Amino acid sequence: MQEVLKDCKSRMKKAIATLEKEFSKLRTGRASTGLLDDVLVDYYGTLTPLNQLASISIPDSRTISIQPWDRNAFAGVEKAIMKSDLGLNPVNDGKVIRINIPPLTEERRKDLVKLAKKYSEDTKVAVRNVRRDANETLKKMKNSKELTEDDMHKGQDEVQKITDSFVEQADQVLAEKEKEIMEI
Known part of the structure; x- marks a missing residue:
């Protein structure tokens, strides 16, 4: 039974971690290197993640600075950022590519909050x-006489407590992201 509970916790932790990763890609009014995590650059015919071609930094709250290590990568990096669905315009000065993060409109903020709620719901x-998988496993163990009826019910109660705590955690992560998005 302990193995079932341990597996249950670890899989739920992964769901919350995935939610946090999705949230890091959501654009807020602030600059974040997480915005560029999924940007792939065509580098000598190979799609390469941007963070493997350049150093990315945040000089101030509204600017992302990208410094490709290879001079030949500048055009590809610029093109990849423009192609991404982030709606960002890179400015290339020959040494560094800068991206200014424009403030979000009220409508765009509301759309981002809706998207964040959808991610949160998917996580829940x-x-x-x-939880369902864990409960089914406990029932199978009871049917194969590995657990008694009482132990199965105790296990299911424990699985429910674990589930409640992770659902609450998803709600907390959502509330923080919502606050961050709506911040002007």
């Missing part, structure tokens, strides 16, 4: 699916 569904 994933957590509940893990």
Whole structure:
């Protein structure tokens, strides 16, 4: 039974970690290197993650600075950022590529909050699916006489407590992101 609970916790932790990763890609009014995590640059015919071609830094709260290590990569980096669905315009001065993060409009903020809520709901569904799997495993163990009826019910109660704590955690992460998005 302990193995089932341990597996349950670890899978739910992964769901929350995935939610946090998704949230890091959501654009807020502030500059963040997480925005560029999924940008792939065509580098000598190979799609390469931007963070493997350049150093990315945040000189101030509204600017992302990208310094490619190879001079030949500048055009590709610029093109990849423009092609991405982030809606950002890179400025190349020959040494560094700068991206100014424009302030978000009220409408765009509301759309981002809706998207954040959708990500959060997807995470809760994933957590509940893990709960269902754990409960089914406990029932199978009871049917194969590995657990008594009472132990199965104790296990299911424990799985429910774990589920509740992870759903609450997803809500907290959402509340923080919502606050960050709505911040002007």
